Amino acid sequence: MTTTTTITSLGQRAEGVAEIDGVRVFVPLALPGEVVEIEAEGDRGTLLSVLEPSPNRIAPFCPHFGQCGGCQTQHMDRPTYEAFKTALVQTPLRFANIDTEITQFIDAGGAGRRRATLHARKEGAGYMRLRSHQVHDIDHCPILVPALARAPEITRAIHEAIGEADVSFTATITGLDVGVRTEKARASAKRLEPLVGRFRLARLALNGELILQAQPPVAGMGKARVELPMGSFLQATDAAQNLLADYVAEALKGAKTVADLFCGVGPFALRLAEQAKVYAVDSDKAGILALDKARRHTSGLKQLTAQYRDLFREPLTRYELADYDAVVLDPPRAGAEAQVKELAASKVKTVAMIACDARTFARDAAILIAGGYTLADLRAVDQFVHSTHIEIASTFRR
Structure with missing residues (x-):
C-alpha cells in the first residue's frame, strides 16, 4: 500500500516511526517531523520519497548509504545523531x-573501524543490503581505517577462489588478519594460499583453521604487545x-x-x-x-x-x-x-x-x-x- 504519512519519532534501529490505522510502521532513512511517501506492508515501511524534509536531515557522505545496510544514520545532523x-x-x-x-x-x-566483516556473493562483495540477505557491492567503505581500503578487493578475490563466503578483517600493527567462513564442505585452502603474498596478509584462516601466517597479528595495549588469537575479541x-x-x-x-x-x-x-x-x-x-x-x-x-x-x-x-x-x-x-x-x-x-x-x-x-x-x-x-x-x-x- 502506497501512502503519505508523517514521521513522529525514531525507533531503536534509527527507523522513522509513523502510525497508520493504529499500526506503528517503521521506515528506514526517515526522520521525525518529515512528511513522506512510503510503501507500507504491515509494520514495515519503505521510503519512496521525502515530501517535506526535516531541517535535521543532511546529505550522507557515502554514495552507498541507503542501499548498503552497514550504516543507518548518515542522514542525521549531529544533534539528532547524539x-x-x-x-x-x-x-x-x-x-x-x-x-x-x-x-x-x-x-x-x-581513524575508522579496524574490524569489519564483508560478504562474498555472486552479486558482489560488501555488506548486506538494507532489510535484505542480498549483498550490496561496494568498491570502498569510508568508515574503515585506511589499512582496510582493499577489503572489498580481497573479498572478491576470495570469492573467485572458493565461492560464497563471509570474510572477517582485523587491521593490526603487523598487517591484516583475515578469517574466512564458508558453508562449502570442499572449500580449498590451497586456492586461498596465494592471497597471503598477493595482499601481504599477516594471517589467513579458513573456518577457524590456519592456512598461512606470514607473521603474528599484533595489537598494542599500553606498554604491551599482544599476539592476537584467531577470532579473539x-x-x-x-x-x-x-x-x-x-x-x-x-x-x-x-x-x-x-x-x-x-x-x-x-x-x-x-x-x-x-x-x-x-x-x-x-x-x-x-x-x-x-x-x-x-x-x-x-x-x-x-x-x-x-x-x-x-x-x-x-x-x-x-x-x-x-x-x-x-x-x-x-x-x-x-x-x-x-x-x-x-x-x-x-x-x-x-x-x-x-x-x-x-x-x-x-x-x-x-x-x-x-x-x-x-x-x-x-x-x-x-x-x-x-x-x-x-x-x-x-x-x-x-
Whole structure:
C-alpha cells in the first residue's frame, strides 16, 4: 500500500516511526517531523520519497548509504545523531527505574573501524543490503581505517577462489588478519594460499583453521604487545580501546588490587598492571594464553595473574572478591548477571563496567544499585559510528 504519512519519532534501529490505522510502521532513512511517501506492508515501511524534509536531515557522505545496510544514520545532523545514541542508553535505564544522566558523549570513531566483516556473493562483495540477505557491492567503505581500503578487493578475490563466503578483517600493527567462513564442505585452502603474498596478509584462516601466517597479528595495549588469537575479541576502533583503557585506569586510580573480569586478551589488565596488582579472568582460553605471554614479555608491570574461568557458571564469589579493592567488568552482550549479584553482596569499593548492550547493562546496574552502589559516572562511547550500537563506560562506588 502506497501512502503519505508523517514521521513522529525514531525507533531503536534509527527507523522513522509513523502510525497508520493504529499500526506503528517503521521506515528506514526517515526522520521525525518529515512528511513522506512510503510503501507500507504491515509494520514495515519503505521510503519512496521525502515530501517535506526535516531541517535535521543532511546529505550522507557515502554514495552507498541507503542501499548498503552497514550504516543507518548518515542522514542525521549531529544533534539528532547524539540524541538518538544517548536515548539508546537512557531508555533502558528509565525502564529499570534508574534516574541518571549521561555525563559525556564521546566520539571514539578515531581513524575508522579496524574490524569489519564483508560478504562474498555472486552479486558482489560488501555488506548486506538494507532489510535484505542480498549483498550490496561496494568498491570502498569510508568508515574503515585506511589499512582496510582493499577489503572489498580481497573479498572478491576470495570469492573467485572458493565461492560464497563471509570474510572477517582485523587491521593490526603487523598487517591484516583475515578469517574466512564458508558453508562449502570442499572449500580449498590451497586456492586461498596465494592471497597471503598477493595482499601481504599477516594471517589467513579458513573456518577457524590456519592456512598461512606470514607473521603474528599484533595489537598494542599500553606498554604491551599482544599476539592476537584467531577470532579473539578486539574493540572496533583503536581510539575506543585507548579511551576505555584510560577511563578504567582513572576510575580505579589508587586501587592496589584489581580483578579484571571478562578480561579478553588484556586491554584493561595490561594497563592496570602498570599501577596495581591484577587478577585477570576470562573463559577464552586462547585469549588468556595470549595475555599471559604478553605479560611475560612486558617489563615494568606489577603482578598480573591471568586465569581461565567461566564467569557465567562460576562467578567470583563475594568471599573471593574480598581480596580486591576494585573490579573492572567488560562482559559480552549477555551482560554479567551472575557476577554482579556476587559483587552486590561484596564489599568491593569501586566497579568500572564497560558494556556493549544497554538493556543488559541496565539490568546489571540495577542489581549493583540495589546492593548499595551508586552510579557515579556514565558515559556513552561512540565507536560504532553511524550504526545503532553504542558502548557504555560507567563507574559504581559504595
